[in-house]
Amino acid sequence: MLRFGVLGCASIARRRMLPALADAAGIEVTAVASRDLRRAQETAAPYGCASVEGYDNLLARDDVDAVYLPLPTGLHAEWIEKALLAGKHVLSEKALTVRLEEAQSLVALAQAHGLLLVENFAFLHHSQHAVVRESLPRIGEIRAFSAAMGIPPLEPENPRYLPDLGGGALLDVGVYPIRAAQLYLGSELEVVGAVLRRDPGARVDVAGSVLLTTSAGVTAQLDFGFIHAYRTVCSIWGSQGSLELRRPFTPPDDYPPVLRMEVAGEVTERVLPADRQFVKAAEAFAAAIAAGTDGAQILRQAALVEAVRSSARWVDALH
Template sequence: MTEGTQRPLRVGVLGCANIAWRKMLPAMTASPDVAVVAIASRGRERAEQFTARFGGDPVVGYQKLLERDDVEAVYVPLPAGMHGEWALAALAAGKHVLLEKPAVLTRDEAERIVRLATERGLLVQESFMFVHHGQHAAVAKAVADGEIGEVRAFTAEFGIPPLPAGDIRTIPELGGGALNDVGVYPIRAARLFLGDDLTVVGAVLHHDEELGIDVAGSALLRTPGGVTAQLGFGMAHGYRAMYALWGSAGRLELHRTFTPPDSWQPVLRLERQDHVQQRTLPADQQFPNIVAAFVRSVRSGDDSATHGRSLLRQAELLDAVRAAAGRA
């Protein structure tokens, strides 16, 4: 039985990226609510490699896929610097769009995409899969239940080891760099727990002159009430993915927050004045969860405006971090 007894959402994929191969396409093909009907690449061999595993028709050229009448929605895992062009093309072709993060590189680009989606009555959603993992709801509940008192500060860090030479995430023309690739996660996490009314107080981006990209950075944000968000990120680091909420009566900390394996059982650490408690949370699967959420949003049509606003706000904060770091 598919979502709401409807037929599966017919999805096409623009680009044969690693994240599509490892994570998103396995989640889509496992869902009874999705039918992958076509996968496009610039070359036939790559497209055929993907369709041999995941099904659908191999298509040479992204525009060719968008011209197909049997595609209702597209997933776009192309390099970030290509998202704007192909998101607009997909919307113009009447397709709903799931964009890998970062959805766009600037607010101006976000505005054009959201405006067209609104005009066409289509959904455009940024693929922040981690927000669909159940561990964050558990953290939100603990905070809402007053387990750390009033929130005073939020801290988040995401770092990964150096990437191999030629990796698309190191190519400036394709939107490479630490802020775009990993810095977006702590920013989105700050929005998840502190809301969207955040101001960038200051930022630093460490620029690698040889690569032509930022490879590390940090940013300080604050809410109107003075709650701060200290964010760190980089792509020349030992792996680390965590956040913490520090309150008037205690502190909550969670690790492996952004890229947990499906079998990972998160451990929520709660520190109070007189004791430390550790809670093991259930494992969850964030990629199947975001696939299900995307299908629901397409079918209901209720979340389009919310996703549009979220995409715009994320892009605004990225612009603000660059400006504060002198990289606008």
């Protein structure tokens, strides 16, 4: 059994990842930590595990082999480093870090200690993406990819509006379409151009658009933000047809996704099985412990995010 501790009683931990860790084969949740003991106790209770006040105290425990880290993005680097130095494997929420150089030093640290470090893009484990990959030959050669993730504005005190906590739409929602573009177009993508929309009140980017390209000129048009009606989509346009997924990133566990395809003028909509992508992500993590950290994908993602940020044209968001 891989014994997991959870650092912080985040919404994503309570709603999705703790239930998934509890159900995943070969994994046991042994402790939940919070800055506030009562919150740790409430969160730990359904799982019958230890509740711990303070993240350092969880990292000091002998009954924790790996930690799940769902802190605000700007705190990831500090706590990933502490967890690795405490000898724990780390499953960190996306975005792994704010800066590329932080990701580079953490990957090197994990590798030096023979520990596993993974950025939790759970959607990669949903079977709907395996079906899309099997279906790709039907649409011919890929000419263009597009993806989007947008959510409505958050409550003003949300850490996503705070630059010091790694806020901003690029790091919060933009990372999904950027990761999906690599899934379908491969790893050698370059940033052609980007726009980030700054909210003068919030001091962070609240929306953005990115154009990526492969060396062969296959493009990815990506849009994201939190000034939008809720929408997630991923579509691939080929020489013989096109296909589209409407809930490619965070579908509920019981949601049966729909794959829409158009080939030679014929439109089909295929309802796919629901899947528990967080359970699968946890089980994939446990299975990868022996192999250790292959940081290549973490670094490609962080490099693309950094290239988007450094090449973006910044404009003020209009409401």
